[in-house]
Amino acid sequence: MSTHARITLAALLSGTLFGLGLAVSGMTDPQRILGFLDVSGDFDPALLFVLGGAVLTTLVLFRFVLRRPAPVLAARFQIPALKQIDRPLLLGAALFGIGWGLAGYCPGPALVGLGVLSPEALWFVPAMLLGMYLHRWLSGR
Amino acid sequence: MNTWMSALLGGVLIGMAATLLLWLTGRIAGISGMLGGVLLPKRGELAWRLAFLIGLVGAGAAWLWSVPGAYVPRQGFPPLLLVVAGVLVGIGTRMGNGCTSGHGVCGLGRLSLRSLAAVLTFMLTAVITTFIVRHVA
Numbered sequence: 001m002s003t004h005a006r007i008t009l010a011a012l013l014s015g016t017l018f019g020l021g022l023a024v025s026g027m028t029d030p031q032r033i034l035g036f037l038d039v040s041g042d043f044d045p046a047l048l049f050v051l052g053g054a055v056l057t058t059l060v061l062f063r064f065v066l067r068r069p070a071p072v073l074a075a076r077f078q079i080p081a082l083k084q085i086d087r088p089l090l091l092g093a094a095l096f097g098i099g100w101g102l103a104g105y106c107p108g109p110a111l112v113g114l115g116v117l118s119p120e121a122l123w124f125v126p127a128m129l130l131g132m133y134l135h136r137w138l139s140g141r
Numbered sequence: 142m143n144t145w146m147s148a149l150l151g152g153v154l155i156g157m158a159a160t161l162l163l164w165l166t167g168r169i170a171g172i173s174g175m176l177g178g179v180l181l182p183k184r185g186e187l188a189w190r191l192a193f194l195i196g197l198v199g200a201g202a203a204w205l206w207s208v209p210g211a212y213v214p215r216q217g218f219p220p221l222l223l224v225v226a227g228v229l230v231g232i233g234t235r236m237g238n239g240c241t242s243g244h245g246v247c248g249l250g251r252l253s254l255r256s257l258a259a260v261l262t263f264m265l266t267a268v269i270t271t272f273i274v275r276h277v278a
Contacts, residue, residue, distance in 0.1 A: 004188065010165040011189035015196025017158035018170060018242075022197070023204035023211060025151020026144060031215055037271040046148040051245060053152025054159070058250025061160040066251065071167035078167050079251065080238070085258045092237020093244070097263030099229030101270030102222055106241040107234060108172040108197065110227075115202025116212055123223040124230075131231020132177055139236075 006073050019112060025050040028112045030104025030120070037101055159246050162193070171243025172197070173234035237263075 001009075026032050027050055035044035070076055082089075100106050105113070105124050113121030159170040166189065175190040205212035234240045237259055239248065244263075248256020 004185070007166045008188045008192045011162060011168070012192040012196040014158045014162035014165075014170060015193035016200040017154055017161065017196075018193070019197035019199065019201030020204055021151045021154030021156075021158060023151070023201040023208075024154060025148050027151065028201060028205060029213060030218075031213070034271055034275075037267050038275055039268055040272055041275055046144045049145055049148035050152040050155070051241075053149045054156040054246045055152075055249045057153050057156025058159050058246055059252075061156070062163065062247075062250045065160060065164045068164075071163065072165045074167040076167060077163070079169065080253075080255075082238070082255060085255055088236050089238065089255060089259055090262050092233045092235070093259040093262035094233070094266045095229050096233030096237055096240060097266030098270045099226040099231075099233060100241075100263065101267035102229070102274065103218070103226035105223075105226065105230065106172075107176060107230065108240075108242055109201075110230075111172070111176075111194065111198050112201030112205065115198040116205045118212075118214060120215060120218060120223055123220045124227040127224040127227025128231040129176070129180065131228040131233075132173075132180055132235050133231075134228065135232045135235040136181065138232075 003073055010073060018108070021054070022108055022112055025053075028109040030109070033100070033104035033106075033109075037104075155242075155246055156250070159242070159250065163247070169243055169247045171239050171247060173230075173240040174238070174243055177235055233263075 022028050026046060032044055032047065035042055036047035066077065103124060107128065110121050110124050110128060114125050162168055162170045168189065170193070175193055178186055178190045179194065239256065239259060244256040244259040249260060
């Protein structure tokens with residue numbers, strides 16, 4: 001098998017685990033997301049365990065992985081080079097948060113919703129793709 | 142399994158998925174970045190992104206279809222709100238170079254200050270937005 005095919009297969013495996021994690025954890029339910037974000041109302045702390053479990057896992061395991069000179073199937077790690085905390089980062093994150101808080105969907109769970117033909121995802125996902133094109137057009141790239 | 146246990150288990154699965162991708166391929170498991178990369182493909186970088194997204198949607202949907210009570214559709218949520226939210230999530234994640242997965246799960250895991258700033262920012266605006274929608278508007 002070519003390296004390219006192995007990388008593709010590894011990504012399929014990782015995506016599969018990721019999708020299972022989203023579904024098992026309850027992240028795919030926008031009502032629970034909004035319950036988590038609604039700290040002053042009916043606060044549902046369960047999603048702290050999702051984020052906490054995920055981040056604790058990467059915090060520990062990434063250390064071992066990044067100690068290697070290179071990943072198993074590629075010549076180098078493709079870690080974002082940007083270090084600066086700039087306006088696009090903060091403005092972009094702020095807009096994303098507003099969208100997340102309005103409907104309760106971030107990109108991964110919305111895509112999973114498409115897989116179960118959720119009527120909400122059929123509205124949300126095309127709008128999200130439109131937003132991505134809009135950003136490309138606005139930034140002139 | 143109670144909700145806290147399944148939340149923790151699901152979270153650990155997500156963290157292991159991100160670790161697997163980094164360890165084997167050297168790539169960051171950022172879902173908005175992968176979507177952006179599928180919309181605007183670069184040579185040699187399309188197949189792995191598509192494969193990840195197919196696995197994500199397939200496995201997530203299979204679980205929601207097959208486990209009773211896992212998928213509870215919300216009723217009566219305004220489509221206009223979904224569209225506005227979708228556009229904001231699309232623009233925001235491309236402008237800020239990441240979402241909950243790339244900045245949250247992966248960025249915090251590799252101790253990136255940029256990602257920490259992004260996570261604090263989107264958590265804050267999300268909490269404020271939810272507050273306004275549920276308790277003010």
